[in-house]
Amino acid sequence: MSNPYDPQNPDYLDPVDDLALRDDEAAGSEPRVSSSVRDIASRIPESLASIGRDISRTVERALSAKDEYVVAVKVSHEAQDKLEQLVQAGVFRTRAEAAAFLIDEGIKAQTALFDRVSTKLSEIERLRAELRGMIAKTE
Numbered sequence: 001m002s003n004p005y006d007p008q009n010p011d012y013l014d015p016v017d018d019l020a021l022r023d024d025e026a027a028g029s030e031p032r033v034s035s036s037v038r039d040i041a042s043r044i045p046e047s048l049a050s051i052g053r054d055i056s057r058t059v060e061r062a063l064s065a066k067d068e069y070v071v072a073v074k075v076s077h078e079a080q081d082k083l084e085q086l087v088q089a090g091v092f093r094t095r096a097e098a099a100a101f102l103i104d105e106g107i108k109a110q111t112a113l114f115d116r117v118s119t120k121l122s123e124i125e126r127l128r129a130e131l132r133g134m135i136a137k138t139e
Contacts, residue, residue: 073099 075083086098107114 075099 080095083095083098083102086092087095092098092101
């Protein structure tokens with residue numbers, strides 16, 4: 001059995017490269033672009049539009065995320081250095097991620113404090129409601 005890809009075979013066909021110009025195309029005064037290149041070029045606007053839609057969806061999801069908030073805080077020079085160390089060590093990608101982690105850990109470490117604050121806030125709200133009730137009675 002002969003190999004159809006062997007150039008010595010009389011039935012051998014030259015491989016077709018859609019991106020290359022044929023000799024008769026290159027010989028003309030203005031070489032023509034092959035159909036494959038035209039097809040690819042015609043799909044570029046659609047691809048760009050698709051990428052734009054994907055970016056828009058990603059931005060919308062990021063903006064609508066309910067579990068992440070941006071908070072601007074001032075930190076000491078020492079705190080800034082510590083945040084930068086965490087980034088340089090590869091623990092976090094950004095100082096903001098490092099700061100968010102440390103804030104969450106600080107809140108966990110101060111559970112007793114936040115329990116007391118929550119109790120006091122409930123008491124304050126109860127007293128406010130009581131005062132509102134007193135004012136409503138006098139009117």
